[in-house]
Amino acid sequence: MKKVAFHTLGCKVNQYETEAMEELFEKSGYQIVDFRDNADIYVINTCTVTNVADKKSRQMLSKAKHNNEEAIIVAVGCYAQIAKDKLIKDNNIDLVIGSNNKNKIVDLVEEYIHEGNKINVVEDIGKTTEYEDILITKVNDKTxxxxxxxxxxxxxxxxxxxxxxxxxxxxxxxxxxxxxxxxxxxxxxxxxxxxxxxxxxxxxxxxxxxxxxxxxxxxxxxxxxxxxxxxxxxxxxxxxxxxxxxxxxxxxxxxxxxxxxxxxxxxxxxxxxxxxxxxxxxxxxxxxxxxxxxxxxxxxxxxxxxxxxxxxxxxxxxxxxxxxxxxxxxxxxxxxxxxxxxxxxxxxxxxxxxxxxxxxxxxxxxxxxxxSFINKEIDVLFEEESIIDGKKCYYGFTDNYIKVKVFSDNNIRNLQLATKIIKIQNDNLVGSI
Incomplete structure (x- = not known):
């Protein structure tokens, strides 16, 4: 079973698209591993919103090759779209996929595995008129x-x-x-x-x-x-x-x-x-x-x-x-x-x-x-569990997106509960249920 590692830079859209690409690989029999691990394939979903984002994208592509010199390196996303000519000339990068064709990534990787020729599928995105359907059926460890x-x-x-x-x-x-x-x-x-x-x-x-x-x-x-x-x-x-x-x-x-x-x-x-x-x-x-x-x-x-x-x-x-x-x-x-x-x-x-x-x-x-929320009761949807001083603690958000912490012996993850707000702590709210 070949191992695939991902690293995502940039916005929530990029994060969504990475999760969708991970699913495509999983459904094709690949194992998803941490980017720090030794993988057969590294996929870097790049960002280009600033010059600093460009630099980080290049750094992560380089780091992937450093992790495993024999690995297949895939540059995908916005920086790949805008800097395709530079990336195509980079001998360390095997596949360059722009803002489209992410839904074909597994087929493209397997084409490279079989034929060994560098692949470039960066289109003229300004002429693209159809939405590329790429979807998820699960989200990693979140509610x-x-x-x-x-x-x-x-x-x-x-x-x-x-x-x-x-x-x-x-x-x-x-x-x-x-x-x-x-x-x-x-x-x-x-x-x-x-x-x-x-x-x-x-x-x-x-x-x-x-x-x-x-x-x-x-x-x-x-x-x-x-x-x-x-x-x-x-x-x-x-x-x-x-x-x-x-x-x-x-x-x-x-x-x-x-x-x-x-x-x-x-x-x-x-x-x-x-x-x-x-x-x-x-x-x-x-x-x-x-x-x-x-x-x-x-x-x-x-x-x-x-x-x-x-x-x-x-x-x-x-x-x-x-x-x-x-x-x-x-x-x-x-x-x-x-x-x-x-x-x-x-x-x-x-x-x-x-x-x-x-x-x-x-x-x-x-x-x-x-x-303005102190001593008020608000519905909170709890998402994360943590341990503080040996006690179980849960974090969640109100509907108007304020983070709330409560201590609870019961598992309240993924439950929406009425919560009494007690105080402010570290720019968030602390409550009780």
Whole structure:
């Protein structure tokens, strides 16, 4: 039995696709082993979102060869898509598979085993119009399952390489999504997270299909207790959409709305398709429909041309919106994007300083949000078991995505239980059942 090891870089979509590829190998009789082990085949699912991601992808490809010089090395995914010419010339890499053809990976590996010739199946992703169906029937050691529902992006933000590596929007057929969720529900998974490159665009390339129609169908599946949405573009949020969404009892009141900057001038340079005024209106629509929704976001500091005044506008906007959580990123130049060609790049020391300032402002807002749940009873779906000072401890999440810890002698993993919140600890909540 040949052994296959995987290493995944990047986003939740990559993680989903790795799990799907693992299943394909398992069904064909291969054994999945840890990447640190000696394997016959190493598959590196690469990322190219930043120059640093490119470097990590190259490092992991090199490490795989170092693990076993005789192994077959497979570069797959976004970096393989964008850097195919460089990888094809690398004598240590045997197969180069781009953003498509992951569902053929076993056949391609076996073709290489039989014929011994380097394989390159990187297509012109910009011309791809059909969604590549690749699915999972299980998730490794978790109670929450990520479901990929679309690929590609048509936005072309000035800092982002993804439209060039993932291509244009391609939606998965609704019947395929429903079939996968039914399968996972039958195996005991209670929460699903819909993910993709730009899920707000789901259905726009299909006939009579939309994200809300998919959610209405998924909400009816027995066994599924929670449906969580991945990162959303503000354009999706309308009075009509939220009105329909709020009637679906399994939808989690957790909205990750990508902001990137709280300054209109910066947003314009980023080629984002909204203003802060529009974004604020979207948040108000959500807060009118839900009680204590969790609204989280991403913000890039140090984008080319960002002045002190522009950064301060972002701080003021963060204070106004009062996000429950922010992922703060220092702008990282990505060759091949318009932003990388600008001559007004920001000094790295200023980026670091702004990052620390924003994180500190957000920490105080986050603490206020968490404090509002003290002495309240909330439903928590428990996912992980741990041992602390000899006692069994369980971690889970509320529907609005706050991590909660409880001590329990009983096995409560994969159960959703009413939990009394006692205190805050390490940016999470502690409760009792």
């Amino acid at each position: 929450r399952a990520y479901i990929k529902i679309q690929d590609g992006c048509n936005q072309f933000c000035s800092y982002c390489i993804i439209p060039y590596t993932r291509g244009r929007v391609r939606s998965r057929e609704m019947s395929s999504v429903i079939k996968e969720v039914n399968t996972l529900a039958s195996k005991g998974y209670h929460e699903i997270v819909l993910t993709g490159i730009h899920i707000a665009s789901y259905g726009k390339d299909l006939t009579n299909t939309s994200l809300i129609e998919l959610l209405i169908r998924l909400n009816k599946i027995d066994g599924i207790l929670r449906i969580r949405l991945g990162s959303l573009e503000p354009s999706l949020i309308t009075e009509e959409f939220i009105s329909q969404l709020s009637k679906l009892n399994k939808i989690c009141p957790h909205f990750h709305l990508s902001l990137q900057s709280g300054c209109n001038a910066t947003l314009k340079r980023m080629n984002r398709k909204y203003t802060t005024e529009v974004f604020n209106n979207k948040v108000e629509i959500i807060r009118k429909a839900y009680t204590k929704p969790s609204i989280t976001t991403d913000i890039i500091v140090g984008f080319p041309g960002e002045t002190d005044e522009e950064f301060n506008a972002t701080l003021d906007f963060v204070r106004k919106i009062r996000f429950s959580g922010i992922h703060v990123f220092k702008y990282s130049m990505r060759q091949g994007t318009p932003a990388a060609t600008r001559d007004d790049q920001i000094d790295p020391r200023i980026k670091t300083e702004r990052s620390h300032i924003l994180i500190n402002v957000q920490s105080r807002i986050r603490e206020e949000f968490l404090n």
